[in-house]
Structure formats: structure tokens, C-alpha cells
Amino acid sequence: MAASVDASSSSNDRMKEVKEFDESKMGVKGLSDSGITSIPQIFVHDPQTLSDLKPSSKPTAAVIPTIDLSHITSPAHRPNIVDQVKAAAKTFGFFQVTNHGVPVSVLDKTVNAVKAFHEQPHEVKAEYYKRDEGKGVMYASNNDLYRTTAASWHDSLQMWMGPEPPNVEEIPEVCREELAAWDLHATKVADDVMELLSEGLGLERGRFKELTFSDSRVLVGHCYPYCPQPDLTVGIKAHTDPGIVTVLLQNHVPGLQVRHENEWLDVKPVPGGLIINVGDFLQIISNGEYKSVQHRVLANSRKESRISIVIFFNLAKWREDGYCGPLPELLSPHNPPIYRDFTPQEFLENFYGKGIDTKSLIQKITIRN
Ligand code: OGA
Ligand code: NI
Numbered sequence: 329m330a331a332s333v334d335a336s337s338s339s340n341d342r343m344k345e346v347k348e349f350d351e352s353k354m355g356v357k358g359l360s361d362s363g364i365t366s367i368p369q370i371f372v373h374d375p376q377t378l379s380d381l382k383p384s385s386k387p388t389a390a391v392i393p394t395i396d397l398s399h400i401t402s403p404a405h406r407p408n409i410v411d412q413v414k415a416a417a418k419t420f421g422f423f424q425v426t427n428h429g430v431p432v433s434v435l436d437k438t439v440n441a442v443k444a445f446h447e448q449p450h451e452v453k454a455e456y457y458k459r460d461e462g463k464g465v466m467y468a469s470n471n472d473l474y475r476t477t478a479a480s481w482h483d484s485l486q487m488w489m490g491p492e493p494p495n496v497e498e499i500p501e502v503c504r505e506e507l508a509a510w511d512l513h514a515t516k517v518a519d520d521v522m523e524l525l526s527e528g529l530g531l532e533r534g535r536f537k538e539l540t541f542s543d544s545r546v547l548v549g550h551c552y553p554y555c556p557q558p559d560l561t562v563g564i565k566a567h568t569d570p571g572i573v574t575v576l577l578q579n580h581v582p583g584l585q586v587r588h589e590n591e592w593l594d595v596k597p598v599p600g601g602l603i604i605n606v607g608d609f610l611q612i613i614s615n616g617e618y619k620s621v622q623h624r625v626l627a628n629s630r631k632e633s634r635i636s637i638v639i640f641f642n643l644a645k646w647r648e649d650g651y652c653g654p655l656p657e658l659l660s661p662h663n664p665p666i667y668r669d670f671t672p673q674e675f676l677e678n679f680y681g682k683g684i685d686t687k688s689l690i691q692k693i694t695i696r697n
Contacts, residue, residue: 342369342370345368345369345370346370346473346474346479349368349370349469349473349479350459350468350469350473350474353450353453353454353457354450354454355446355453355457355468355469355483355551356371356469356481356482356483356553356555357446357447357483357551357553357633358450360553360554360555360556361553364556365556366556366557367481367555367556367557367560367561370478370479371478371479371480371481371560371561372478372560372561373478373480373560373561373562373565374477374478377478377562377565377566378559378560380592381558381559381562381626381627382626383582383585383594383626384585384591384592384593384594386591389591389593389594390420390588390589390591390593391593391596392416392420392422392423392424392586392588392593392595392603393412393415393416393420393423393424394423394424394425394426394598394601395409395412395413395416395423395424395425395426396409396425396426396427397409397425397426397427397428397429397520398426398427400520400524409524410524410527410528411528413521413524413525413528414524414525414528414529417525417528417606417610417617417618417619418617418618418619419619420586420588420619420621421586421605421606421618421619421620421621422586422595422603422604422605422606422621422623423603423604423605424595424598424601424602424603424604425517425521425601425602425604426598426600426601428517428520428602429513429516429517429520430513430514430516430517430602432599432600434509434510434513435577435600435602437506437509438506438507438509438510438577438637439577439578439579439635439637440506441502441503441505441506441507442485442503442506442507442549442550442551442635442637443551443579443633443635444502444503445467445485445500445502445503445549446483446485446549446551446553446633446635447633448502453467456485456500459471459473461486461680462488463488463492464487464488464494464495464498465485465486465487465488465494465498465499465500466485466486466487467483467484467485467486467500468483468484468486469482469483469484470482470483470484471484471486471684472682472683472684475680475681475682475683476565476682476683476684477683478561478565479561480561480562480563480564480565480627481552481553481555481558481561481562481563481627481628482550482551482552482563482564482625483550483551483553484548484549484550484551485500485503485548485549486546486547486548486549487499487507487546487547487548488545488546488547489511489515489545489546489547489639490542490543490544490545490644491543491544491644493511496508503549507547507549507637510547510577510637511545511547511639514547514575514577514602514639515542515545515639515641517575517602518542518545518573518575518604518639518641519537519542521573521575521604522536522537522541522542522572522573522641523536523537525573525610525618528618529614529617529618529655529658530658531655531657531658536572539613539643539645540643540644540645541572541573541641541642541643541644542641543644543645544641544642544643544644545639545640545641545642546639546640546642547637547638547639548637548638548639548640549635549636549637550564550634550635550636550637550638551633551634551635552564552581552583552625552627552628552633552634552635552636553628553633554628554629554630554631554632554633555627555628555629557627558626558627558628558629560627561627562624562625562626562627563583563624563625563626563627563628563634564624564625564684565624565683565684566587566622566623566624566686567622567623567624567684567685567686568607568608568620568621568622568623568685568686568687568690569605569607569608569620569640570607570608570609570640570642570675570679570689571607571608571609571610571640571641571642571643572607572609572610572613572641572642572643573604573605573606573607573610573641574603574604574605574607574638574639574640574641575602575603575604575638575639575641576602576603576604576605576636576637576638577602577603577636577637577638578597578603578634578635578636578637579597579634579635579636580597581628581630581632581633581634581635582594582596582597582626582634583625583626583627583628583634584603584623584624584625584636585623585624585625585626586605586621586622586623587621587622587623588621592624595623605620605621605623606618606619606620606621607620607640607641608620608687608689608690609642609643609652611687611690612652612653612654612667612689612690612693613652613653613654613655614654614655614658615654615655615658615659615663615665615666615667616666616667617658620687620690622686622687646671646672647669650671650672651669651670651671652669652670652671652672652675653665653667653668653669653670653693654666654667664696665695666694666695666696666697667690667693667694667695668693668695669693670689670692670693674689674692675689678692
């Protein structure tokens with residue numbers, strides 16, 4: 329039989345399996361709870377992805393910076409905090425913040441509420457299972473399930489919190505109050521960090537707010553349940569986040585890794601800490617000053633689920649001419665634009681045209697290095 333016939337029949341089989349898994353609405357949590365000892369083929373990643381799946385073991389490995397925000401209102405301390413945020417956003421694209429003003433009890437309640445959602449019985453969760461990525465509330469396994477070449481070992485509850493918050497009744501009751509509260513707290517932290525990032529570029533403190541970077545946001549509560557074959561799949565595959573800034577809260581189960589100088593670094597959960605990372609749009613508008621960095625989550629080999637809650641902060645209003653690009657006030661003959669301007673259509677077509685990936689939009693619009 330010709331190879332091409334083989335390839336297309338196996339991709340049909342794969343699509344059939346993907347559909348069956350999706351229609352079962354059981355998610356990977358359901359598969360895991362059913363006691364399976366080997367994972368379905370649709371979750372098996374390519375050999376290249378599988379070749380370096382391990383925790384970073386070198387004792388000398390770098391760690392992403394932790395920045396203490398306790399004195400951000402003090403004129404004596406603020407410049408130093410701005411410098412730390414700027415340096416972290418330039419070199420690692422990732423940092424943790426502590427003393428950000430959110431009580432530990434709120435962090436714990438948020439994690440527990442998302443965990444409680446994912447631990448509900450199949451019949452209860454199946455009611456919420458649907459794919460409606462661009463708005464409202466959705467719960468599904470692998471948002472990019474039908475676009476990606478291999479599925480990953482996580483389920484997600486996603487809700488758009490801005491510009492329009494969802495109807496309250498749409499949010500599952502077990503986590504309704506907690507996630508509404510989390511949205512307010514995390515947005516306050518994001519606003520504080522965006523002010524620091526704005527100052528780090530030599531701009532007015534309020535410039536990012538003016539540019540509406542915290543108005544459009546989507547909250548995602550991920551669950552990475554126990555995976556019986558963590559060497560054959562990933563929790564979430566290597567990618568960069570598309571938006572401006574991401575705020576991430578995780579429980580104590582490890583797995584998140586960040587790419588730095590050709591190595592994968594483990595992001596160790598810091599008690600009470602929140603993780604912040606730069607997205608592709610921030611790299612673009614800063615004309616490459618801040619870096620959007622690749623990260624991934626290893627499949628969870630522990631019995632306890634790994635839980636993370638991310639909020640992606642996006643651009644709400646595009647420029648009056650309909651485009652987005654490097655901020656003009658950052659450009660000069662010495663700092664010419666390295667990216668061309670692009671439209672929302674270009675962004676959406678690129679994003680929904682394939683599974684999550686690394687900087688594909690940035691690659692498309694780069695005009696000089
Ligand atoms: C993401 C992501 C990491 C995590 O949702 O984009 O990178 O720890 N999540 O869940
Ligand atoms: Ni991400």
C-alpha cells in the first residue's frame with residue numbers, strides 16, 4: 329500500500345479517536361480516575377518532544393527571579409523594583425512575585441475551588457463540557473484538541489472575565505464566588521506589575537492601563553491529573569502565551585518548566601508567590617525589549633492532581649487605524665521597529681489555525697533582527 333494512503337487512513341483513525349474522547353466528555357481526569365495503566369495513542373507525542381522530558385536536575389541551574397513587591401509605593405524602593413522587573417522581563421520573560429497584597433487564604437481558596445470543580449463526578453462536569461473558545465464559559469480537555477497533532481494531559485475550565493464578564497449562572501457553582509474574587513485580586517496584581525513594566529520601558533506608569541491591557545482577560549483553571557505514562561506525553565506542550573502578560577497561581581505539585589539558555593528550568597512553587605510571564609504581544613509592543621519565553625508542563629506522575637489558575641491579559645482596544653505594533657514612543661533611528669504592524673484578523677487566523685505553539689505570530693511579523 330502506498331505510504332500516502334497509510335498516512336491519511338491513520339490520520340482519519342486519529343480524528344475518530346479524538347472525537348470519541350471529546351464526545352465522552354470524561355476529560356483526562358476521567359481517564360485517569362478510570363484506572364487506565366496506558367494512555368490512548370492520541371496523547372502520545374513525537375520522539376523529539378519526548379526526548380528531553382525531565383525535571384532540571386543540575387544543582388547549578390538558574391532559577392527564575394523572585395521579586396518582593398512589598399515596597400512598591402515607597403519612592404525610595406520603587407526604582408529598584410522597576411529595575412528587577414525590567415531585568416527579569418528581558419532575560420527570563422518569567423518571574424515570581426511575593427508580598428503582592430493577596431492574602432494566602434485567597435490563594436488557597438482559589439486553588440481549592442478549581443480542584444473541587446475538576447474533582448466533581450463525571451455527570452456533573454459533563455453538563456459544562458463544551459467548546460466555545462472565544463467567549464463565555466467553557467470546560468473541555470485540551471482547548472486546541474482538534475488543531476493539535478498530539479493531545480496533552482490536562483483539562484481546563486475557561487472563562488472570559490473581560491471586557492464582558494460571563495453570566496454568573498454560567499460559572500459552575502463550586503467555584504463561582506472564589507473565581508470572581510480571584511479575578512479581582514489577580515487583576516490588581518497584574519495592574520501593579522504592568523505599571524512596573526511600563527516604567528521599565530521609560531514610559532509613564534499608567535501607559536499600559538491607557539492601552540487597555542487589563543480589560544480583556546481570560547481565566548483558565550487547569551487540572552493535570554495523575555498520568556500513568558508521563559514519558560509518553562506532556563501536561564501542556566512547549567509554547568509561548570499570545571497575550572500581554574499572564575498571572576499564574578499553582579498548587580504545590582511540580583511540573584512547570586521555562587526555557588532559558590537552551591535548558592528547561594523547573595519553576596519551583598514559592599509559597600504565597602504568583603508567577604508572571606511576558607506574552608507575545610508584550611514582546612512586540614516593546615519592540616523586543618521584553619521577551620516572551622517558551623514554557624511547558626510535564627505530565628504529572630504524582631497521584632495528586634496539579635492545579636494551576638492562569639489569567640491571560642490581552643489587548644482590549646486596537647489602535648485607531650486597526651493595527652497593533654511596536655509602540656511609536658519607543659522607536660527612534662537607533663531603535664527602528666523590528667516587527668511590522670498587524671491586524672486582529674491576522675492574529676486570530678494565526679492563533680486558531682493550529683495548536684498552541686511558540687511565537688508563530690512574532691516570526692510572521694519580524695522584519696529585522
Ligand atoms: C498556559 C500555561 C501553565 C500551567 O495555560 O498557557 O502555560 O502551569 N499553563 O498550567
Ligand atoms: Ni502558557
